[in-house]
Amino acid sequence: MQETEIDPVHIVYKTQRLLDELMESNAQVILGGGVDNMSKYNYILGKIHIIDQIKQELSNLLNPKEPNNDDDKVTRIRR
Numbered sequence: 243m244q245e246t247e248i249d250p251v252h253i254v255y256k257t258q259r260l261l262d263e264l265m266e267s268n269a270q271v272i273l274g275g276g277v278d279n280m281s282k283y284n285y286i287l288g289k290i291h292i293i294d295q296i297k298q299e300l301s302n303l304l305n306p307k308e309p310n311n312d313d314d315k316v317t318r319i320r321r
Contacts, residue, residue: 254300261300265293 268290270276277283 251304254304258297258300261293261297265290265297268293 268286272283272286277286
């Protein structure tokens with residue numbers, strides 16, 4: 243049986259799509275009136291915020307904006 247190699251960039255893009263879907267789903271709960279109290283509203287906003295942070299970190303992995311001098315310690319993911 244032959245093992246297939248998984249492209250890390252492909253995994254990052256699939257993860258980004260999943261995060262987009264999660265963010266949209268949470269936004270629809272807020273916009274659709276599915277929030278009946280402030281603690282639930284804050285909880286969903288927190289989820290949206292953390293999803294956005296994760297998306298930004300994934301984007302930074304794909305497009306590094308600063309030079310990396312630790313090439314022996316860090317594996318870069320490129321397009």
